[in-house]
Amino acid sequence: MTGTPVPRFDHLLRMTDERGTFEHARLSEPRPEHGYCTDDMARVLVVASREREPAPAVQWLARLSLGFLSDAQAPDGSYRNRMDSAGRWIDEPTVEDCWGRSIWGLGTAARSELTGVRDSAIAQFELATQRRSPWPRAMAFAAVGAAELLGVVPGHPAAQRLLADYADAVVDVDVNPDWPWPEARLRYANAVLAEARTAAGHELGRPELLRRGLNMLAWLVEDQSAAGHLSPSPADGRGPGDERPAFDQQPIEVSTLADACARAADIDDGPIWTAGLSAAVAWFEGANDIGEPMWDPATGGGYDGLHADRVNRNQGAESTLAVLSTLQQARRFSAVSQ
Structure with a gap:
């Protein structure tokens, strides 16, 4: 994972005052009123x-x-x-x-x-x-x-x-091989459900739970990929048979997937995990459904959403933190491989 950009905290610091980090921004300007x-x-x-x-x-x-x-x-x-x-x-x-x-x-x-x-x-x-x-x-x-x-x-x-x-x-019963997910629809921050099972199974020595977490994540990586890039489920979620690609895509989906892949790569040597992590970085850099970057590399600001015809260039806290988190995970594996 060579060439991963360095996480930049400039925009996050700009969004932060003595109380905390403002939730929303209009373009790169914080919106304290929220x-x-x-x-x-x-x-x-x-x-x-x-x-x-x-x-x-x-x-x-x-x-x-x-x-x-x-x-x-x-x-x-x-x-x-x-x-x-x-x-x-x-x-x-x-x-x-x-x-x-x-x-x-x-x-x-x-x-x-x-x-x-x-x-x-x-x-x-x-x-x-x-x-x-x-x-x-x-x-x-x-x-x-x-x-x-x-x-x-x-x-x-x-x-x-x-x-x-x-x-x-955690109860995962009657898993449908055509939709091996514990919910009827993908919702938000989906990969954390797989990551938590993976982490619990590993830490507690429960191989069945670990295997379930890794299988869920492998399915999600495949499901959220199309034409050689990530195509995450939109803010409204996705169910079986929904049209693809779908928008508005949120950076939190990508960063949560990156976190889960990083944890899986720490535990299991399957190449899918580092490939998923690389795809998450690439999504922010423009390898996505409309070919547009989803962050400002000069400041580290993350853009709030990917639409079918445009990028929402507001740089809120959640999106900026999603970029930082994804780059941190990717650079950790880049350092290991060097």
Whole structure:
């Protein structure tokens, strides 16, 4: 995976003030009036924590995002998701996706080179994992976070319990060989369902669950590919027989697929995983259904959506973080291969 671009944090830093990262942008300009969200700040913590020898600005992002998650966390471990531009929370704590993504961010931050970040992240993780969620993606993100923590603190009790509860709750029965997916339709952040099964199966020594996760991911990589490039399911999802390609395609689908392929490549030597990771990078660089780049390499800003006739060139937080995450994963394997 030679020649992978270097992740650039310029635009993410431009989108961030002393409270957090603004959720939306008009082109490259932040839109403070739309405020901040915990989903994004958990992703900021992920990409900031992955950086080796992080620059001072990236260290600041790690500490800022960790503080935001601490403020978002309720005493029972659940999370608020939305803060307005004045710094007021405007929703109630839940165990929906913001909870799961926060645990993902905190588990990843346990790998941080910054001691204060690492210790605080583990403490927040232990409080958050007192809860469980009925939502499949929330639990999948949380399971990935637990696997990240176990990678640096083997046997950590809270992480072990969460991962075991996740694994015990996963039920994949009567899989249709023509549609081997646990939902009637692909929805959003689809690959995290495969990644969580893969991670849980590997960490817990459950080969059937590991095999199920890898099989799901292999099918998804094939399903999301067309004419030699990625063609991800659109924002409205996709079911059997839906017309292809479909739009509006979102960068989060590509980055979630890249994360899952990177984890699979750490566990299994099948070439499909690094090929999927390379295709994810290529999608951002223009190997997609309309042949247009989906990021600004000068600033690291990610574009918000791919339509049949154009690119949505607004550079919101989610899209920018999707680019950063994908490039980080690809460069990790590039470094290994050199």
